[in-house]
Amino acid sequence: xxxxxxxxxxxxxxxxxxxxxxxxxxxxxxxxxxxxxxxxxxxxxxxxxxxxxxxxxxxxxxxxxxxxxxxxxxxxxxxxxxxxxxxxxxxxxxxxxxxxxxxxxxxxxxxxxxxxxxxxxxxxxxxxxxxxxxxxxxxxxxxxxxxxxxxxxxxxxxxxxxxxxxxxxxxxxxxxxxxxxxxxxxx
Amino acid sequence: xxxxxxxxxxxxxxxxxxxxxxxxxxxxxxxxxxxxxxxxxxxxxxxxxxxxxxxxxxxxxxxxxxxxxxxxxxxxxxxxxxxxxxxxxxxxxxxxxxxxxxxxxxxxxxxxxxxxxxxxxxxxxxxxxxxxxxxxxxxxxxxxxxxxxxxxxxxxxxxxxxx
Numbered sequence: 001x002x003x004x005x006x007x008x009x010x011x012x013x014x015x016x017x018x019x020x021x022x023x024x025x026x027x028x029x030x031x032x033x034x035x036x037x038x039x040x041x042x043x044x045x046x047x048x049x050x051x052x053x054x055x056x057x058x059x060x061x062x063x064x065x066x067x068x069x070x071x072x073x074x075x076x077x078x079x080x081x082x083x084x085x086x087x088x089x090x091x092x093x094x095x096x097x098x099x100x101x102x103x104x105x106x107x108x109x110x111x112x113x114x115x116x117x118x119x120x121x122x123x124x125x126x127x128x129x130x131x132x133x134x135x136x137x138x139x140x141x142x143x144x145x146x147x148x149x150x151x152x153x154x155x156x157x158x159x160x161x162x163x164x165x166x167x168x169x170x171x172x173x174x175x176x177x178x179x180x181x182x183x184x185x186x187x
Numbered sequence: 188x189x190x191x192x193x194x195x196x197x198x199x200x201x202x203x204x205x206x207x208x209x210x211x212x213x214x215x216x217x218x219x220x221x222x223x224x225x226x227x228x229x230x231x232x233x234x235x236x237x238x239x240x241x242x243x244x245x246x247x248x249x250x251x252x253x254x255x256x257x258x259x260x261x262x263x264x265x266x267x268x269x270x271x272x273x274x275x276x277x278x279x280x281x282x283x284x285x286x287x288x289x290x291x292x293x294x295x296x297x298x299x300x301x302x303x304x305x306x307x308x309x310x311x312x313x314x315x316x317x318x319x320x321x322x323x324x325x326x327x328x329x330x331x332x333x334x335x336x337x338x339x340x341x342x343x344x345x346x347x348x349x350x
Contacts, residue, residue, distance in 0.1 A: 044248030050213050050294060084292040085207030087277040089349055109275060109347045112296065114251040129247045131213060133275065135349075182346035184272040186252055 035121040043116040043129030051132040053079035055177040063155035075166040103141035111185040134173040196235030199331040206292030216242035218340040231315035239330035266304035273340040274348040
């Protein structure tokens with residue numbers, strides 16, 4: 001049986017709270033909020049948006065580069081949206097550089113994720129079914145560091161990642177990439 | 188009488204980073220070979236009379252495979268299944284301009300597909316659909332880039348090309 005539209009609703013929000021001197025009233029301003037909803041064909045309620053993500057292994061192909069998001073503490077692969085005026089490869093290189101400081105080269109398109117049962121809501125009226133191309137990449141320069149959007153970065157082993165709070169389709173991308181096949185997985 | 192859109196068909200223009208002027212859109216095209224990969228299925232566009240691969244835009248609420256299956260069925264009457272992703276085309280130096288003036292940076296996923304049912308027929312968007320010898324296709328006036336999609340799919344690498 002498929003899940004209803006609100007059965008797994010994840011709120012990724014960043015709140016700024018101000019307390020008045022009496023301590024009785026607290027007002028919170030939502031600075032940024034991204035909601036991910038899962039449900040049967042829920043993607044219909046949004047527009048299509050194309051994204052990319054990068055799997056970068058360490059030299060022994062045992063650990064994967066992950067960053068931790070500042071807004072909700074969740075771990076993820078370097079990733080972001082493809083913009084008009086750039087190729088998908090360029091988007092992947094740009095996003096990885098912006099989020100990690102590393103210069104990379106794209107090796108292989110490992111997966112296309114296009115589940116229609118997932119909807120990402122950035123704000124009212126700004127909601128998307130995101131279709132993501134995942135690439136295996138290799139490092140060609142730069143030093144790993146933090147950005148405004150990340151609080152942690154590092155290479156993690158598969159057993160470590162299993163215990164981490166990571167976006168479900170990013171977990172799938174890591175497993176697809178580990179499979180080491182040339183043909184692209186189509187999800 | 189010719190349809191009015193034939194005077195104002197979808198145009199593709201090229202120039203350095205010209206796609207910045209458009210919205211990003213995701214499309215798909217389907218390469219369906221006949222037996223022994225000697226022939227390939229093409230449809231003829233209503234808007235400009237050019238031959239092209241079946242395909243179109245991915246709609247919200249469907250996966251990329253479902254989008255490809257739907258477009259092929261709508262345009263040809265054939266039921267297909269996606270076999271593999273052969274190429275991603277994302278050239279930023281190419282801009283698509285639609286008859287209504289909307290501009291798009293179209294990123295295309297090309298799939299090799301196989302027939303699982305249906306019968307070859309026509310639709311509102313197509314005036315003809317038939318299998319052509321692959322060897323002839325290079326000489327035909329195909330829609331922008333589609334000869335390349337066929338060539339890249341015929342090359343038959345396991346991994347998808349990224350362009």
